[in-house]
Amino acid sequence: MARTITFKQAINEALDQEMGRDPTVLVMGEDVAGGQGTQGEMDAWGGVLGVTKGLHPKYGDRVMDTPISESAFVGAAIGAATAGMRPVVELMFNDFLGVCFDQIYNQAAKFKYMFGGKAQTPVVIRTICGAGMRAAAQHSQSLYAIFTHIPGLKCVVPSTPYDAKGLLIESIRDNDPVIYFEHKQLYQMEGEVPEESYTIPMGEAQIVREGGDVTIVTLGEMVHRSIQAADELAKTGVECEVIDLRTTSPLDEDSVIESVESTGRLVVVDEATPRCGMATDISALVAQKAFGSLKSPIEMVTAPHTPVPFADNLEDLYKPDANRIAAAARSVMEYQAWAPASSSS
Amino acid sequence: MQTETQSPSTTTSLDKQDLLEAYRQMKTIREFEERIHVEFAKGDIPGFVHLYAGEEACAVGVCTHLNRGDYIASTHRGHGHCIAKGVDVHGMMAEIYGKATGVCRGKGGSMHIADLDLGMMGANGIVGGGPPLVCGAALALKQAGGEGVAIAFVGDGGSNQGTTFESMNLAKVWNLPAIIVVEDNGYAEATSSNYTVASGSNADRARGFGLPAVRVDGHDFFAVHEAAGEAISRARTGGGPSLIECKVNRYYGHFEGDAQTYRGPDEVKKLRETRDCISNFARQTIDSGQIEPSELEAIDRGVMQLIESSVAAARQAAKPEAAELLTDVYVSY
Numbered sequence A: 001m002a003r004t005i006t007f008k009q010a011i012n013e014a015l016d017q018e019m020g021r022d023p024t025v026l027v028m029g030e031d032v033a034g035g036q037g038t039q040g041e042m043d044a045w046g047g048v049l050g051v052t053k054g055l056h057p058k059y060g061d062r063v064m065d066t067p068i069s070e071s072a073f074v075g076a077a078i079g080a081a082t083a084g085m086r087p088v089v090e091l092m093f094n095d096f097l098g099v100c101f102d103q104i105y106n107q108a109a110k111f112k113y114m115f116g117g118k119a120q121t122p123v124v125i126r127t128i129c130g131a132g133m134r135a136a137a138q139h140s141q142s143l144y145a146i147f148t149h150i151p152g153l154k155c156v157v158p159s160t161p162y163d164a165k166g167l168l169i170e171s172i173r174d175n176d177p178v179i180y181f182e183h184k185q186l187y188q189m190e191g192e193v194p195e196e197s198y199t200i201p202m203g204e205a206q207i208v209r210e211g212g213d214v215t216i217v218t219l220g221e222m223v224h225r226s227i228q229a230a231d232e233l234a235k236t237g238v239e240c241e242v243i244d245l246r247t248t249s250p251l252d253e254d255s256v257i258e259s260v261e262s263t264g265r266l267v268v269v270d271e272a273t274p275r276c277g278m279a280t281d282i283s284a285l286v287a288q289k290a291f292g293s294l295k296s297p298i299e300m301v302t303a304p305h306t307p308v309p310f311a312d313n314l315e316d317l318y319k320p321d322a323n324r325i326a327a328a329a330r331s332v333m334e335y336q337a338w339a340p341a342s343s344s345s
Numbered sequence B: 001m002q003t004e005t006q007s008p009s010t011t012t013s014l015d016k017q018d019l020l021e022a023y024r025q026m027k028t029i030r031e032f033e034e035r036i037h038v039e040f041a042k043g044d045i046p047g048f049v050h051l052y053a054g055e056e057a058c059a060v061g062v063c064t065h066l067n068r069g070d071y072i073a074s075t076h077r078g079h080g081h082c083i084a085k086g087v088d089v090h091g092m093m094a095e096i097y098g099k100a101t102g103v104c105r106g107k108g109g110s111m112h113i114a115d116l117d118l119g120m121m122g123a124n125g126i127v128g129g130g131p132p133l134v135c136g137a138a139l140a141l142k143q144a145g146g147e148g149v150a151i152a153f154v155g156d157g158g159s160n161q162g163t164t165f166e167s168m169n170l171a172k173v174w175n176l177p178a179i180i181v182v183e184d185n186g187y188a189e190a191t192s193s194n195y196t197v198a199s200g201s202n203a204d205r206a207r208g209f210g211l212p213a214v215r216v217d218g219h220d221f222f223a224v225h226e227a228a229g230e231a232i233s234r235a236r237t238g239g240g241p242s243l244i245e246c247k248v249n250r251y252y253g254h255f256e257g258d259a260q261t262y263r264g265p266d267e268v269k270k271l272r273e274t275r276d277c278i279s280n281f282a283r284q285t286i287d288s289g290q291i292e293p294s295e296l297e298a299i300d301r302g303v304m305q306l307i308e309s310s311v312a313a314a315r316q317a318a319k320p321e322a323a324e325l326l327t328d329v330y331v332s333y
Helices: A007-021 A055-062 A070-082 A094-108 A144-148 A161-173 A222-234 A253-263 A278-289 A312-318 A322-334 B016-042 B056-063 B079-084 B089-096 B130-144 B162-173 B202-208 B221-236 B267-274 B277-287 B293-316 B322-326
Strands: A004-006 A025-029 A063-065 A086-093 A124-129 A154-156 A178-183 A190-192 A206-209 A214-218 A240-244 A247-249 A266-269 A299-301 B071-073 B150-155 B178-184 B213-217 B242-247
Touching (some): A004 A007, A007 A055, A007 A086, A007 A190, A025 A055, A025 A070, A055 A063, A070 A086, A070 A094, A070 B130, A070 B162, A086 A094, A086 A161, A094 A124, A094 A144, A094 B130, A124 A161, A144 A278, A161 A178, A161 A190, A206 A222, A214 A222, A222 A240, A222 A322, A240 A253, A253 A278, A266 A278, A266 A322, A278 A299, A299 A322, B016 B056, B016 B079, B016 B089, B016 B221, B016 B293, B056 B079, B056 B242, B056 B277, B089 B293, B130 B162, B130 B178, B150 B162, B162 B178, B162 B202, B178 B202, B178 B221, B202 B242, B221 B242, B277 B293
Parallel strands (some): A086 A124, A124 A178, A154 A178, A214 A240, A214 A266, A266 A299, B071 B150, B150 B178, B178 B242, B213 B242
Antiparallel strands (some): A004 A190, A154 A247, A206 A240
16 A cells, blocks of 8 residues: 655655755755744744655755745855856745746846856755635736746646656756746645655656546646546536646647547636736637537636735636536537528427 | 055965966956957847956955955946956856856856856846845854855946945845945946046945945956955954945947947047056066066966866757747746
8 A cells, every 4th residue: 555645745855865865966946944043943834835844854955945025036046056056946936936037037048048057056946836825916827828828848747646756856856947846725635645755747648537538638726626626517417537747848649639620529627817828828729620520619718807806706716727627628529511501390 | 534545556365376367257258258258249149248457456356355255246247347356257158158168058148147156146137136135144144153244246337336336225224244345447338437426525425324344446457455454344243244345447438339428539549558457567667576477477378278178068069959038937837
């Protein structure tokens, strides 16, 4: 019987194992230990949601608390990466990426290209994304699409404890800058995770549920809501194939195309807002490369084009749920390109 | 106020070879920039170019203290820092012409000219982009346990960016071997630093963060060299970060093509006649009997040949292959 741990523990274990294996791996960020310079307990927090707890006692000054100045410490992680380190920098909530955007998209992402190949920037930026914690507009976004847009960056969005560990170890060993998005609603999710170290390659989506009628492409927490919807639809005889993208850059185009070629129907589910996001990206991909296979228009299930609201009822409406996903899948199943003429009955 | 080095001085730690080398580097930067000014006007050089002529004593005064393993990050006005850190002049000229033989294979250009192999982390198209990166390089050097240092050059424009303030704070909090060199050349683009730098003193600002800081005459190689030597040896021995503010002037516009109507009549002419760092250096070292005029003339000839051959080679070099468009985005993808 394999061991079961939480998503949060899986991330912690990946960091621990990589720090133990490679002395150039550093962890830095706001309160990643906590208690620095106080009279009280050191390692008081282990990160705002406790993900890095226990690393400071074990690795000492390789786990570095920072001032709340994201441009400086994210930039420092990037600079240290170009100078031979493998920093893993925690940027608390992905909403704060705006504060240090320049260091990520103008500096880290472009060094290798601008400098004629001479630079290597093996930095990982871990950050919390996602709505559902009543954290409102500036602590709840899902911003991976913005970074997926930038050449030179890789973006990882794990959905299970197993993937969280394997993809984080892969990200740390990767020689390009990686933004690693941790959905806050998944931290307590439990799953089977091997104790030994392992990696999951970038750019390999996973078919998490097989089915021949509708392809559902999704990522992050929405993977679980999509599976829930698929289970409901199965009771009515509709079999959905659910694809977890796992990384948005690089993107596993082949798995998406192959599945749509088999089912002929596509629903894309993304918690993020609808414009210029993963849902539109995947829809465009399929329209370009699998148009002939489509039996119905593509459906997109996303948040509305609004900030994330605070009130619980509104936030629940904001996030796609299994009912909306199921409705979208039913609608692509029921679509008829040549509807009978209304006078024919 | 702490030390305000203003009067020209000579530094005894420099022997004759050091002096000749410093002169050669300053002269190389000057002639490199003067030539680019001419070639740009002909239309042969693409894009945005920002020239460092007039500020040579800052780059060379600082970088003379550095080893290959030390790091620098530069500004958009980066040619001088590159040359002072030892980047190949032929490779630089070819880069600025956008050629495959360029130090960045023609994919960076003037604003991103860099050579990581030499610890030159790049000119930077983003004002204030460098200081956080330098904190990181300094952290890596500190973790490695050696005596390496990392230097961020910023202009008076960059000195007003939050990244510079944040980096001073972080460098102090982490006691990093990082040094910020503010080159206040009087103008952030077309606006005076008298107007944009509140308090008028970056040295004062740095002291607010607990950094030792000095303001020096950036036209005076010896003043810069002495201040940098002190800051760098402090950093190498675990004494943490410092700031050096160099008051200096640039001879050309913000970018090539800038009509500079914001500058006073004859301002640059007067500066060239009275404040020129290279003329002053030559006069001081000759007057003190350390160097013969003929030795400087020999260097001048060598520099002119180097610049001439670098332009000729850059003109003839091939542009990057079309396939280069898609390479070096990632290590693996």
